[in-house]
Amino acid sequence: MKLWKLPFYALAGLATLASSAPIDSNSTIAANDKLVFCHFMIGITSNRNSAADYDDDMKRAKALGIDAFALNIGVDPYTDTQLNFAYESAARNDMKVFISFDFNWYNTGQATTVGQKVAQYGNRPAQLKVDGKVFVSSFAGDGLDIQQMKAASGMDVYFAPNFHPGQGDFSKIDGALNWMAWDNNGDNKAPSAGRNVSVTEGDQSYTKALGGKGYIAPASGWFFTHFGGEVPYSKNWVFPGDLLWFNRWREILTLGPRFVEIITWNDYGESHYIGPLSSPHTDDGASKWVMDMPHDGWLQMSKPFIAAYKAGAKTVDPYISEEKLIYWYRPTPKGVSCDNTDTTMEGSPNNSSGNFFRGRPNGWETMEDAVYVVALLKSPATVQVASGPNSRSFSAPAGASAFTVPMGVGPQRFALLRNGQTVMSDTSLKDIVDSCICGLYNFNAYVGTVPAPSTIDRLGPVGLASLSQGLRTACPTNTLGANRVAVASATGGVILPSSFPATTTPGPTPTPTPSPYYS
Structure with a gap:
């Protein structure tokens, strides 16, 4: 969960088993209120110098419809400094926050310490309270003495930890967070032959164990980590993402x-x-696969879904107020070999966690070589996509729909048409290439939108501090969009339009057929 994060606990055995606005800072949470949280890592924020450094995050989250940040904390010496900044910023931006104790760093014998930390912040103006109780969560923590923790806090606590069915005592908690937002094999890795625990199976396991208590359902779009021997927390695996963000909502x-x-x-x-990417943070080495890979499009896509969820709706369609296309893809096909230059191929990394693998990330076979497009529309239109030489045209209905195009090397182009006239179009700032960017196997997703954002989201200097650590090839910094500038210059400042096919495929394509690794 943070710099030296250990593997999160497996969910072994799971296979058997209103208004869109955020809450008002002075409101009381009713039992029927639906709330949206977002997990926020305090462990990488030591470079923030005041509450003002949290304001942009708070404002963006509030505009999206997020009610509270779950502030993940370990035992770093700067934790209280950053918690104070976050609570202060949340209060003045009409947001809520709560502490999520990371039990990679805390241990289950520290119930009194946890309770004392709850007491330290529980009466702050920005503290989230549910059913009149101070809301507290965790990452892992099965076995914590809940009665002792609550006694040490001296407060009424709504404790909704990341306990696991069959491991934690669900009779003593008020709710629970399911962390596993990705299909998996029941042992913290991607699905494999005969071993697939879907996210919905996780939902079922948790709701059964909770017996009507508050369930915190997870939503995530991706998972890829690729730390090699250049750091002491080596780990290298993926969970299948593909259209997960759309399907999960x-x-x-x-x-x-x-x-x-x-x-x-x-x-x-x-x-x-x-x-x-510009949100202030230190670099734990992830800049190697995060640089030039913004995910803001996923943030934008979730806004109408959050509004629909809070209203209790079963479809997002009436909550689409702004038409747009959101697209994402990996920067290289999965068959490209980077063994000669990838950082995981050298040294003798510590693999006591069992999460380190050399070369391509464990689970890479479960990923599709595809470009994914979600259309949020008020009325039917034609969606055109050209991924390198692969072009497709789809009839998109009003509402939210998703499409898949085979990945092609080269520029990635997207357009929306009605009655043969282009409504909006754009060429992505990132091409798909058949080479190893920075020498790595990069299975992160690039996420873009049409219309495109007015500015390019970039990592700051501190967020790039460990970029070169362990690299074996040159790695130019923050080059996103450079290819488009070159094209515009060559054409007198105008990026030439690209042609799309005349044929149209009726309706949205279905979710890609699961690979044999899911069965």
Whole structure:
């Protein structure tokens, strides 16, 4: 969960088993209120110098419809400094926050210490309270003495930890967070032959164990981590992403849980961030696969889904107020070999966690070589996509729909048409290439939108501090968009339009057929 994050606990055995606005800072949370949280890593924010450094995150989250940040903390010497900044910023931006104790760093014998930390912040104006109780969560922590923790806090506590069915005592908690937002094999890795625990199976396991108590359903779009021997926390695997962000939000609308937690705002090391690259943070080495890979499009896509969820709706369609295309893809086909230059191919990394693998990330076979497009439309239109030489045209209905195009090397172009006239179009700032960017196997996702944002989201100097550590090839810094500038210069300042096919495929394509690794 943070710099030296250990593997999160496996969910072994799971296979058997209102208004869109955020809450008002002075409001009381009713039992039927639906709330959206977003996991926020305090462990990488030591470079923030005041509450003002949190203001942009708070404002962006509030505009999206997020009610509270779950502030993940370990035992770093700067934790209290940053918690104070975050609580202060949240209060003045009408946001809520709560502490999520990371039990990679705390241990379950520290119930009194945890309770004392709850007491330290529980009466702050920005503290989230649910059912009149101070809301507290965790990452892992099965076995914590809950009665002792609550006694040490001296407060009424709504404790919704990341306990696991069959491991933690669900009779003593008020709710629970399910962290596993990705299909998996039941042992913290991607699905494999005969071993697939879907996210919806995780939902079922948790709701059964909770017996009507508050369920925090997870929502995430991606997972990829690729630390080699250049750091002491080596790990290298993926969970299948593909159309997960779109499909998961539709599942949440069907499920209608009391709480949803987006995983995450700023965990760049595992590539499941929806917050901006420019959000102030230190570099744990993830800049190698995060640089030039913004995810803001996922943030934008979730806004109407959050509104629909809070209203108790089963479809997002009536909540689409702004038409746009959101697209994402990996920067290289999975067959490109980077063995000669990848950072995981050298040294003798510590693999006591069992999470380190050389070369391509463990689970890479479960990923599709595809470009994914989600259309948010008020009325039907034609969506055109050209991924390198692969072009497709789709009839998109009003509402939200998703399409898949085979990945092609070269520029990535997207357009929306009605009655043969282009409504909006753009060429992505990132081409798909058949070479190894920075010498790495990069299985992170590039996420873009049409219309495109007015500015390019970039990592700051501190967020790039460890970029060169362990690299074996040259790695130019923050080059996103450079190819478009070159094209515009060569054409007198105008980027030439690209042609699309005349044929149209009726309706949205279905979710890609699962590979044999899912069966």
